[in-house]
Amino acid sequence: MFSELFDQYQWEAVKQSIYGKTAGDVERALSRSQRDLEDFKALISPAAAPYLEEMAQLSHRLTLKRFGKVIQLYVPLYLSNECQNICTYCGFSYDNKIRRRTLNAGELLTEVEAIKKMGYEHVLLVSGEANQTVGLEYFTKALDIIGPHFAQVSMEVQPLDEAEYSLLMEHGLHTVLVYQETYDRQDYKLHHPKGKKSNFGYRLETPDRLGKAGIHRIGLGVLIGLEDWRTDSWFTALHLRYLERNYWKTKYSLSFPRLRPFSGGLQPKVVQSDRELIQLICAYRLLDEELELSLSTRESPVFRDHAVRLGITAMSAGSRTNPGGYAVDTQSLEQFEIDDDRPPAVIAEMIRGQGYEAVWKDWI
Amino acid sequence: MLTIADKTFGSRLFTGTGKFGSLRMMEEALLASGSELVTVALRRVEVRGDNGTERPGGAGNGRAEAGETGAGLLDHLRHPHLHLLPNTSGVRDAREAIFAAELAREALGTNWIKLEVHPDPRWLLPDPVETLAAAEELVKRGFVVLPYIHADPVLCKRLEEVGVAAVMPLGSPIGSNKGLRTADFLEIIIAQSNVPVVVDAGIGAPSDAAWAMEMGADAVLVNTAIAASGDPVRMARAFKLAVESGRMAFEARLPLAGAGATSPAVASSPLTTFLD
Numbered sequence: 001m002f003s004e005l006f007d008q009y010q011w012e013a014v015k016q017s018i019y020g021k022t023a024g025d026v027e028r029a030l031s032r033s034q035r036d037l038e039d040f041k042a043l044i045s046p047a048a049a050p051y052l053e054e055m056a057q058l059s060h061r062l063t064l065k066r067f068g069k070v071i072q073l074y075v076p077l078y079l080s081n082e083c084q085n086i087c088t089y090c091g092f093s094y095d096n097k098i099r100r101r102t103l104n105a106g107e108l109l110t111e112v113e114a115i116k117k118m119g120y121e122h123v124l125l126v127s128g129e130a131n132q133t134v135g136l137e138y139f140t141k142a143l144d145i146i147g148p149h150f151a152q153v154s155m156e157v158q159p160l161d162e163a164e165y166s167l168l169m170e171h172g173l174h175t176v177l178v179y180q181e182t183y184d185r186q187d188y189k190l191h192h193p194k195g196k197k198s199n200f201g202y203r204l205e206t207p208d209r210l211g212k213a214g215i216h217r218i219g220l221g222v223l224i225g226l227e228d229w230r231t232d233s234w235f236t237a238l239h240l241r242y243l244e245r246n247y248w249k250t251k252y253s254l255s256f257p258r259l260r261p262f263s264g265g266l267q268p269k270v271v272q273s274d275r276e277l278i279q280l281i282c283a284y285r286l287l288d289e290e291l292e293l294s295l296s297t298r299e300s301p302v303f304r305d306h307a308v309r310l311g312i313t314a315m316s317a318g319s320r321t322n323p324g325g326y327a328v329d330t331q332s333l334e335q336f337e338i339d340d341d342r343p344p345a346v347i348a349e350m351i352r353g354q355g356y357e358a359v360w361k362d363w364i
Numbered sequence: 365m366l367t368i369a370d371k372t373f374g375s376r377l378f379t380g381t382g383k384f385g386s387l388r389m390m391e392e393a394l395l396a397s398g399s400e401l402v403t404v405a406l407r408r409v410e411v412r413g414d415n416g417t418e419r420p421g422g423a424g425n426g427r428a429e430a431g432e433t434g435a436g437l438l439d440h441l442r443h444p445h446l447h448l449l450p451n452t453s454g455v456r457d458a459r460e461a462i463f464a465a466e467l468a469r470e471a472l473g474t475n476w477i478k479l480e481v482h483p484d485p486r487w488l489l490p491d492p493v494e495t496l497a498a499a500e501e502l503v504k505r506g507f508v509v510l511p512y513i514h515a516d517p518v519l520c521k522r523l524e525e526v527g528v529a530a531v532m533p534l535g536s537p538i539g540s541n542k543g544l545r546t547a548d549f550l551e552i553i554i555a556q557s558n559v560p561v562v563v564d565a566g567i568g569a570p571s572d573a574a575w576a577m578e579m580g581a582d583a584v585l586v587n588t589a590i591a592a593s594g595d596p597v598r599m600a601r602a603f604k605l606a607v608e609s610g611r612m613a614f615e616a617r618l619p620l621a622g623a624g625a626t627s628p629a630v631a632s633s634p635l636t637t638f639l640d
Contacts, residue, residue, distance in 0.1 A: 034551065038617065056635040205561070245556050248521050275639045307636045 001208050002242050004202055006275060009238070011184050011360045013039075015231040019041055021045035031053060040237050043283035044230045052279055059282035059311035066289045069356045072314040073344060074122040074154070075112055078323040079142055081335070085195030087181075089266045091321075091335045092128045094195060098333045105145055107328045114326035118318055118344045121361030122152040124177070126335075129158035132346050134269055136164050137357050140171045146246050147172035151361035154219070158196065159206040165213035169233055177219030179255070182226045183235035189330060191226060207239065212246025218243065218252055219294070224277075225259030225268030229274025233280055237287060244288075253292035253314065254284055260298050260336040274303055278310060280295075285311035297338040304347075308354050317347035366582055369508040369529040370562050371447060373381070373400045376577065377561060377607040379600075380447070380587025382438065389596055391440040397590065397600035403449040403478050406468045408437060412605070449510065451478035457491070465502055473597035476487075477502060480513040488538045492519050496526065503527035512564055515546035517553045525557050531557060532585065534565035535576065539588045540599070541568030544575055554580045570606030577610025578618055 021042040029039035030051065030192065042048060043055065080102035082091045091098070103111065115123060125142060127134050147153050154175035155168070165176065181186050185200055192198045210218050218238060222232040246273055256277060260269040272280075277299075285290060294314040295307050304315065321335040322328050342350075348358035368636055371631035379399040384390035394402055441448060450468035455461045456480065465477045467516045479502065481494045490513050502509045508529045515533035523531055533553055536542035543566060544550060556559050567573050573584045586603050593599035 034555065036617070051633055053636050060635055105422075243550075245558055248556055278636060278639065302638065306635070310635055 001205050002239055003204055005238070005242055006183070006204060006235070009235070011231060014230055014234055017041060018045050018230050018234060021104045023047050023077050024052070026051050027111075029286070030058065037234070037237055037241060037287075040283060040287045041234055043286055044233055044280060048283070049275070050280060052275065052282070054285065054287065055279065055282040056310055059151055060287040060309055062285055062289050063313065067313050070359050071351045071356050072121065072122070072359045073317055074124055074152075075115055075118065075120045075316055075344070076114060076124045076156075076283075076319050076321065077108075077128050077146070078325060078335070079108070079125055079127040079138075079320060080134045081128055081156075081323050081333070082130035082133055083195075084131075085129050085197040086193050087197065088191045088193075089226065091333060100112065101329065102127075102130075102138075103323050103328065105141070107324060108142060108145050110327045112146055113323065116149060119348070119360050120344070121150055122154070123150050124154040124156055124175075124316070126155075127157045127229075131158070131196075136160070136167065136204065137189060139168055143168060143171035143173060149255060154217075156219075159203050160209070162209040162213045163216060165210055169215065173215075175217040175219060175253075176210050176215055177221075177253075177255070178203070178210070179219075179221040179223060179257070180204060180236070180239070181223045183222065183232055183239075184227045187227045208246075211243060211250055215228075215250055218247075218250055219255060220252065221255040222258060223257055223259055223271060224272050228270055229272045229276070229280070237284070240288070240291070251290075251292065252288075253294055255294045255296065256280060257296060260339070277303075278307070281307065281311050282329045295341045298336065299338045300330060301342060302339055305350055305354075308351060308356060315347065315351075317342065317344040341364045366560060368453075368510070371401075373583070374398075375400045375604070375607070376583040376611055377573070377603055378403065378564075378583055378585040379440070379590065380585065381405075382587055383591035384596060387436055387440045390591070392608050393590055393596040393600040394441075394446065395443070396597045396604070398604045399600075400445050401447050401449050402441060403451045403585065404437065404441070404472075405453045406450050406464050406471070407454045408422050409450070409468075409471055422452060447476070448472055449473055449476050451480050451512075453482075454479045455481055456483040456494075457481065458494040458501065461494070461498040462501055462505075465507055466505075469507070475506055476508045476529075479508070479509055486574050487555075490514060490534070492516060495519075496522055498631065499523055500526040510562065515549035515553060517549060517556065520553050520561075522555065528559060530560040530562050530582070532562045532564040535572065536566030536568075538565040541589055542566050543568050545571040547575075547579070550576070550581065551579060570602045573603055574606040574610035574613075576611045577607055580614050583607075587636050 019039045024050045025042035029042040039280050063234040081092045082100045082102055084094050087093050152174050153172055156177040175334045197339055207218050220236055292313045293311055296311045296316050298317045322332040367374055375398045377397055377399045378392055378401045379397050380403045393412045413425045450472050452461045452464040461481050469475055481491045482488045483491050497509050499509050499511050503526055510530045510532055511523055511528055520531045536545040562583045562585055563576040563581045564585040567584055567586050568589050576584050590596050607637050
C-alpha cells in the first residue's frame with residue numbers, strides 16, 4: 001500500500017529539497033530522456049522558472065508524439081450536493097447552509113438529454129459524500145440509467161471499498177477520480193475537520209483499492225492553494241509512480257484544480273500564478289509521456305486556449321457544478337464558480353482553430 | 365548493496381561457469397570478477413538416477429562446459445563469498461523445469477533457481493508460456509525463482525505477480541556477444557519493475573555491461589564474454605570495473621541522451637509569451 005512508501009518521506013525535507021534545486025539541476029533534468037522524481041523536483045522548483053519556454057517546447061513535442069493533435073472533451077454531471085463532510089474550501093460543505101438536492105431517475109435522464117445535445121460521449125459523475133442517500137445503491141442505479149447513453153462514464157465521488165468499486169465496474173464504471181486535496185497530513189486535518197473524509201489514510205489508499213479492483217483509469221490531483229503546491233505536486237508524482245509500477249494495467253490522469261472562489265469561501269493560503277501552473281503542467285509531461293493531463297473550466301479562456309498546445313490532453317467545457325445545472329434546476333448553488341463559461345461548441349471550434357481535433361469520447 | 369530475496373550482494377556482476385578452458389581458469393576468473401553469485405547448469409552437476417542415466421535435458425547448451433565431472437566443478441566453486449545459482453538449462457517445458465529445480469534443490473542444498481526453459485536448441489530462446497507456468501509452481505514450492513526471459517515488459521510484470529525474486533531479461537541471443545539489442549525494452553522493464561532486473565545473455569563487452577548498469581539494471585550476468593576471451597582473468601576484472609562504474613554513473617544520475625532529450629533550439633513560435 002502507498003502509505004508505507006509515503007511514511008518514509010517528511011513534508012519539510014521534501015519541500016527543502018525542492019527549493020534547494022539549482023539551474024544546473026534543471027538543465028540536467030531537461031537533458032535526460034528518462035526523468036526521475038529528483039528531476040521532477042528540479043522542474044517544479046523556482047529554479048526552473050527561467051526555463052519555462054524550453055519546458056513548454058519539450059512538453060509540446062512529447063505530447064504530440066504520444067497523443068497526436070487531439071483534445072478530449074468531457075463534462076461533469078453533478079448527481080447530488082448532499083454532503084456530511086466539512087471541507088473548508090467547498091461549497092457543498094455540511095456546514096454550508098444551502099438547499100440540498102439529489103437527482104432522481106427522471107431528473108438524471110433530463111440532464112443526460114441536455115448533455116447529449118451538447119455533443120458529449122464522456123461524462124463525469126460527481127457527488128458529495130452522503131452514504132445514506134447517495135451511496136452504493138444510488139450509484140449503481142445512476143450508472144444503469146446514465147451508462148447506456150455514453151461511451152465512457154467516470155466518477156468523482158467519496159472513496160469506496162475495493163468490492164464496491166468492482167461492483168460499480170460491473171455497472172459500467174470506467175474511471176475514478178480521487179484527489180488527495182493535500183498530502184500534508186496536518187494541513188489535511190485542518191481542512192477536513194469532520195466527516196468520513198477526515199480520515200487521511202483511507203483516502204490515501206483509495207487508488208490502491210482502485211488498482212486492486214482493476215479499474216481502467218485513475219485520476220489524481222491535489223487542490224492547489226491549500227498548501228505549498230510544489231511539495232504537494234511532488235507527493236502526487238510519488239503516488240503516481242508508485243501506482244504505475246504496481247497497477248500497471250491502469251491508465252492515469254492528472255488534474256490541477258486551483259482553489260476557486262465560492263459562496264462563503266476560503267482564501268487560498270498559497271496562490272499559484274498562471275506561469276507556475278504552466279510550469280507544473282510541463283513538468284508532469286516531462287516526467288511521464290503517457291500521462292493524461294486534464295484542465296477544467298476553473299481556468300480562464302485565455303489560459304485554456306494556450307494550454308491546448310502545452311501538454312494538456314483533456315478538457316471539460318460548458319460545465320455546471322450544481323445538481324440539475326444543465327436542465328432540471330439551472331439556478332441551484334454551484335460547488336465553485338467556473339471561469340471559462342464558453343459553450344462546448346465554441347471550445348471545440350477553438351481547439352480546431354489550433355489545428356487540433358476535438359474528441360467527444362475517450363478513444364485516445 | 366543489492367538484495368534479492370534473503371541474500372545481499374556487494375557485487376552486481378553475476379557470472380557463469382561454462383566455456384572456460386579449464387576449471388582452474390574458471391576459478392581464477394570468477395575470483396577476479398568479484399562476483400558473489402555464479403550460475404551452474406544442473407545438467408553439469410552429476411545428478412544421476414539409480415539406473416545411471418542423466419535426468420532432464422539433453423539438447424546442446426550454450427553454457428555447456430568442456431567435459432569435466434560435476435564433482436570437480438563444485439570443488440572449484442567452494443568459496444565463502446560465492447553463492448551458487450543452479451539453472452535448469454536444457455529443459456524444454458514447465459514440467460521438466462520443475463523436476464530439474466527439485467533435483468537442484470536436493471543436490472546443491474539451495475532453493476535458488478535460475479529458471480531457463482528453451483525448447484529450441486539452436487538459439488536457446490526462452491519459452492515465455494512455459495516459463496510463467498513453471499515460475500508460478502516453483503514459487504508455490506518455496507523456490508527463489510530468477511527466470512531467464514525475453515526482454516518482454518508485460519511478461520516481467522506477469523512473473524512479478526506470481527512472485528519471482530528477480531527477472532532476467534536478455535540483451536541479445538545467448539552467447540552472441542551482440543550487446544543490448546533490446547535496450548528500449550530493458551528501459552521499460554527497469555522503469556516499471558518492482559523486483560530486481562538482471563540483464564542476462566548477450567553482453568559481449570564491458571561497455572555493454574556498463575551501459576546496462578547506467579540504464580538502471582540492478583545487476584548483469586556475464587559468462588561467454590569472460591570465458592571465451594583471450595585472457596579470462598583480465599576480462600573478468602574488466603567486467604568488474606565496468607559494472608561498478610556503470611552503477612556509480614547511474615547513482616550519480618547520469619544525463620542520458622535520447623529521443624526525449626532537450627530541444628536543440630527554441631522553435632519559431634513561442635508557447636509561453638501569452639504569460640508575459
